[in-house]
Amino acid sequence: MERYLSQESTLVVLGGLLTHFIFNAFEPHRPLVWVFLFLAPPLALVWNLHLPYSSAPLLLLKHLATLVASVVVYRLSPLHPLAHVPGPLHLKVSNLVIAFISIRGGKRYELIAKLHKRYGKIVRIGSDQVSFADAQAAKACMSTKDGLPRAIGYATAETAETPGSIMTSYAAFYPNPAKVHAERRARWALGFTSKAMREYDTFLLPRLERLLRKVGEQQGAVDLGKWLSYFTFDFMGDLFFDGGFNMLNDQDADGFWKIIEEFAPVIDFLYYLPWLTPIMMALPGGDDAPINKFVRFAVKCVNDRLAKGNTVKDVFHYVAGEHIEDENKVKPSRAVIESDVQTGIVGGADTAASAMANTVFSLLMNPDKLKRLQHELDTAFAGEGVDPNDSARLAQLPYLDACINETLRVFPQYRHEFLVECLAVMVGYMLPEFHFQIPTRKDVHGLPTLRYPPRSSLFLPNPDSWLPERWLADAERTMGQPFIMNLDAFMPFSIGPANCVGRNLAMREMRLVIAQLIYRYNVQPVEKDPEEFQRKWLAELRDHHVLLKGPLNVVLTPRSPAL
Numbered sequence: 001m002e003r004y005l006s007q008e009s010t011l012v013v014l015g016g017l018l019t020h021f022i023f024n025a026f027e028p029h030r031p032l033v034w035v036f037l038f039l040a041p042p043l044a045l046v047w048n049l050h051l052p053y054s055s056a057p058l059l060l061l062k063h064l065a066t067l068v069a070s071v072v073v074y075r076l077s078p079l080h081p082l083a084h085v086p087g088p089l090h091l092k093v094s095n096l097v098i099a100f101i102s103i104r105g106g107k108r109y110e111l112i113a114k115l116h117k118r119y120g121k122i123v124r125i126g127s128d129q130v131s132f133a134d135a136q137a138a139k140a141c142m143s144t145k146d147g148l149p150r151a152i153g154y155a156t157a158e159t160a161e162t163p164g165s166i167m168t169s170y171a172a173f174y175p176n177p178a179k180v181h182a183e184r185r186a187r188w189a190l191g192f193t194s195k196a197m198r199e200y201d202t203f204l205l206p207r208l209e210r211l212l213r214k215v216g217e218q219q220g221a222v223d224l225g226k227w228l229s230y231f232t233f234d235f236m237g238d239l240f241f242d243g244g245f246n247m248l249n250d251q252d253a254d255g256f257w258k259i260i261e262e263f264a265p266v267i268d269f270l271y272y273l274p275w276l277t278p279i280m281m282a283l284p285g286g287d288d289a290p291i292n293k294f295v296r297f298a299v300k301c302v303n304d305r306l307a308k309g310n311t312v313k314d315v316f317h318y319v320a321g322e323h324i325e326d327e328n329k330v331k332p333s334r335a336v337i338e339s340d341v342q343t344g345i346v347g348g349a350d351t352a353a354s355a356m357a358n359t360v361f362s363l364l365m366n367p368d369k370l371k372r373l374q375h376e377l378d379t380a381f382a383g384e385g386v387d388p389n390d391s392a393r394l395a396q397l398p399y400l401d402a403c404i405n406e407t408l409r410v411f412p413q414y415r416h417e418f419l420v421e422c423l424a425v426m427v428g429y430m431l432p433e434f435h436f437q438i439p440t441r442k443d444v445h446g447l448p449t450l451r452y453p454p455r456s457s458l459f460l461p462n463p464d465s466w467l468p469e470r471w472l473a474d475a476e477r478t479m480g481q482p483f484i485m486n487l488d489a490f491m492p493f494s495i496g497p498a499n500c501v502g503r504n505l506a507m508r509e510m511r512l513v514i515a516q517l518i519y520r521y522n523v524q525p526v527e528k529d530p531e532e533f534q535r536k537w538l539a540e541l542r543d544h545h546v547l548l549k550g551p552l553n554v555v556l557t558p559r560s561p562a563l
């Protein structure tokens, strides 16, 4: 043995294996600990074996090579806790692969759809990442009762000074995520009561009028997707900063929108590699990194809002604890407010804008359905004294809701895959939790051995088609065939304790905008060839945690109701 393996090499290998063991057992996140673990073993060897210092670089290389080899072998071995979950080898080796696929073209949903078709309901898409395509698994993992906390990736770059947002507060990073999250969620929930939402109409309705006027006065082609984004962004400004942005007037003069569009892919990438965030932020030039720009932008918004005070009880009022009068009650810290506001901006603007743009796109691809919606709106708004903005009335328009729901089914807005059966794909539900809990949860444990049900059994017929009719109570009469709807698999706003707190507001916003746009204007795509129109639109959809979109070029002409 001695002939083939020197004492030095044996110790290097042992050092590498020990380092891997430490990483695996303790998952250190601090860059300094990493540097120590990389450097200490080879330097200790040099010291203890009285080797020349010039041998240190080679020993370091050998140490790192052993570490990498050990990590790769372990991740592909039957010893890995996810060894029983099928998936392609290149994805199992490292999260780097899925992270690069995500940032590159934002087409992760296509890859994940393919993987589920090939491997079934549960697929390993990273060293510690699993994607589910199963509604029951989603329920088991996210339900109110002992749902799993979110992956560490959610808590990217979290420190005492920069505690994460409401979304990250449900992450496995915290010792008691349910409690940490519930405290924050309680404040957010106050901002979305029916009473609070009625107050928001005071700025939502004027914004809507401005949007309609702006898109109507453009000459020729209008990028409706862009204007919908400006609208949702301005509305978020109203909700959090008492105005603040004026994109419907100035467009993106200050580059705010650009900051968010650059921020989304980066945060998406880092989600898979949480350890990389502090390193990236510490690198020279890190100040100009999209994350830092976005954080500075949010901090400025909070400063301005606090200096200005508020004229209405907006969401900020609750999130910042301005409603707490009892001096003995703890108010949220400044850092908590800043990070929660970031969630509001990202979670509330892009999501709604993409959902509305996708609804308009789908209507344009289906002129008969567009006509049907117009007819429903014309009928509903006909007559003296009808308020077309009345939220109860809008919520009772079945075809309008059918169009929105069908869009959310076909184009999930939020880190869900694009597959039309639209099952919850919970990329990244945390590993240690995952493999500790599986053996104790029969419902989830059995999953990998279940037969993959035929996709078509979830939404029939034509699961791949945008068919609002499937949502109607009299669907069978309208289409002449029975519809199968597996509503458990429809969760565009997520489920469980950390579901979308803004759901009702988002529905209000989408109903209002789609109804008024379609009622007041004839909308036509600039691109005359429907196939080309569809190809261009789908090519530009990018899944970066939230779904980003490209231009939706249309021509708008005022219409008179047909009644």
Ligand code: HEM
Binding pocket: 166, 167, 168, 170, 185, 188, 343, 344, 345, 347, 348, 349, 351, 352, 355, 413, 414, 492, 493, 494, 497, 498, 499, 500, 501, 502, 503, 505, 506
């Ligand atoms: C069509 C529009 C929207 C969709 C599809 C949507 C979807 C979602 C989803 C799927 C989640 C869960 C995310 C996760 O588990 O990682 C979520 C969370 C959240 N959403 Fe929305 N959202 C929309 C609009 C809004 C709006 C308008 C707001 C208002 C500010 C909002 C605020 C939030 C917040 C604060 C959370 C975090 C809740 C928590 O962690 O307890 N969303 N949203």
